[in-house]
Amino acid sequence: MAVLLPCYNEEAAIGATVEGFRKALPGATVYVYDNNSRDGTKEVAAAAGAVVRTETQQGKGHVVRRMFADIEADVYVMADGDLTYDPEAAPEMARMIAADRLDMVVGTRKHDAAEAYRGGHVIGNRIFTRLLSGLFGRSFTDIFSGYRVFSRRFVKSFPVLSEGFEIETEMSVHALELRMPVGEIETRYLARPEGSHSKLSTFRDGWRILKTIVTLYRIERPVLFFGGIGAILVAAALILAVPLVFTYLETGLVPRFPTAILATGMTIVAVLSFFAGLILDTVTRGRREVRRLAYLALPAPGATQL
Numbered sequence: 001m002a003v004l005l006p007c008y009n010e011e012a013a014i015g016a017t018v019e020g021f022r023k024a025l026p027g028a029t030v031y032v033y034d035n036n037s038r039d040g041t042k043e044v045a046a047a048a049g050a051v052v053r054t055e056t057q058q059g060k061g062h063v064v065r066r067m068f069a070d071i072e073a074d075v076y077v078m079a080d081g082d083l084t085y086d087p088e089a090a091p092e093m094a095r096m097i098a099a100d101r102l103d104m105v106v107g108t109r110k111h112d113a114a115e116a117y118r119g120g121h122v123i124g125n126r127i128f129t130r131l132l133s134g135l136f137g138r139s140f141t142d143i144f145s146g147y148r149v150f151s152r153r154f155v156k157s158f159p160v161l162s163e164g165f166e167i168e169t170e171m172s173v174h175a176l177e178l179r180m181p182v183g184e185i186e187t188r189y190l191a192r193p194e195g196s197h198s199k200l201s202t203f204r205d206g207w208r209i210l211k212t213i214v215t216l217y218r219i220e221r222p223v224l225f226f227g228g229i230g231a232i233l234v235a236a237a238l239i240l241a242v243p244l245v246f247t248y249l250e251t252g253l254v255p256r257f258p259t260a261i262l263a264t265g266m267t268i269v270a271v272l273s274f275f276a277g278l279i280l281d282t283v284t285r286g287r288r289e290v291r292r293l294a295y296l297a298l299p300a301p302g303a304t305q306l
């Protein structure tokens with residue numbers, strides 16, 4: 001079992017975080033991946049007993065990509081190094097992975113202190129969770145939770161493309177698209193200790209997460225995405241063309257010829273958009289089959305014990 005803690009300037013919290021996970025999971029190796037911290041994060045983590053490594057490309061997505069590529073384990077526990085996630089929940093999350101043969105367990109956050117989770121973030125989480133559910137048919141209770149436990153076959157079949165905090169959204173979509181068995185468990189979410197500060201920007205990272213969801217929807221649902229664009233163009237073309245049709249039926253003339261050309265052009269683009277969606281859907285199915293085969297090439301959690 002490996003505990004993965006991506007960190008950036010968490011000197012105030014990383015020591016207690018490492019100690020908490022070492023106590024909760026005595027048999028696990030705790031890895032701290034430092035992301036260009038300018039304080040004593042690396043020294044404090046090493047003193048607490050963690051294996052400390054460095055990722056120079058800035059952004060949580062880059063760190064997760066490096067961790068998943070470098071570390072070999074059967075079960076992976078991922079959390080943040082800011083002491084906001086409860087290490088005592090990790091054994092139960094790991095037990096669920098093995099006992100129920102799941103590929104991901106998400107620790108949904110329950111907070112009592114107002115300073116633990118800003119109100120704007122709560123609202124944003126709910127909006128994006130419902131958006132993801134509407135686009136992909138199902139979702140998780142807390143898609144932005146950074147507290148997750150993974151099987152080996154999830155980690156080694158996950159092609160990390162994100163660069164920043166949108167990584168959690170990409171993980172959720174990866175599990176949903178491959179129809180992986182997943183679970184959730186409610187965990188305590190604590191306020192940061194004094195001296196630790198959030199690196200999440202509400203609007204900047206919210207915009208990046210929204211773009212990620214739209215991009216993943218375009219990639220994974222090309223027929224619906226490009227078909228929707230085509231439907232909008234057809235509707236606009238009809239709105240422009242209907243008055244021209246009535247005028248033509250009454251007078252036999254087309255007085256607004258440029259409008260007729262515009263409506264015709266929009267209809268042509270709509271048809272092209274729809275067929276582009278059909279073609280890309282074939283490509284997407286092929287990519288999904290490759291990812292599914294990579295996922296199935298690895299044993300299920302607990303399979304070696306059967």
